[in-house]
Amino acid sequence: MQLAKIHHIAIICSDYERSKKFYTEVLGLPVIHETFRAERNSYKLDLAVGNQAQIELFSFPDTPERISRPEARGLRHLAFQVENIDATVQELEAHQVSCEPIRVDDITGKRFTFFTDPDGLPLELYEA
Incomplete structure (x- = not known):
């Protein structure tokens, strides 16, 4: 395969x-x-x-609500790659979408943050 x-x-x-x-x-x-x-x-x-x-x-x-949290078994989150995480966070915040503080991935050294869609599904921004 x-x-x-x-x-x-x-x-x-x-x-x-x-x-x-x-x-x-x-x-x-x-x-x-x-x-x-x-x-x-x-x-x-x-x-x-x-x-x-x-x-x-x-x-x-x-449709029934999903009863799991991000750490439960199953799909954890959906990540979008962006070139400039700071600018993307500012754009989201201009639309009243709050983001978690930007963190650094210990393994890759890349910056990332999380936010949610209107149903609370976890979405991630991952800087290229």
């Missing part, structure tokens, strides 16, 4: 319009395609992350 790259990350949100605005306007991810599936009363929004990956943003009626 030879896996080539990550194609997409799928996220189910609680409020489609709020999350769509966050990912497109606050994070600036371009829309590839948006689909409404009437039989499921569900939206699927494909968003580009650079030239390598996509986020699939889904809405479903009456």
Whole structure:
């Protein structure tokens, strides 16, 4: 087996319009395609992350809350690589998105911080 790259990350949100605005306007991810599936009363929004990956943003009626924390078993967080973490944090804060203090990775020496999406999903900025 030879896996080539990550194609997409799928996220189910609680409020489609709020999350769509966050990912497109606050994070600036371009829309590839948006689909409404009437039989499921569900939206699927494909968003580009650079030239390598996509986020699939889904809405479903009456989804249960995730009961785990970042240290629980399963997907821990989604990290975005940025060139200038200070400028990116300032842009997020201009949209009233709070970030944790910037830290340095003990292993790589790279700077990083965490913030959350509208549903509290943990997102990371990792400086190139």
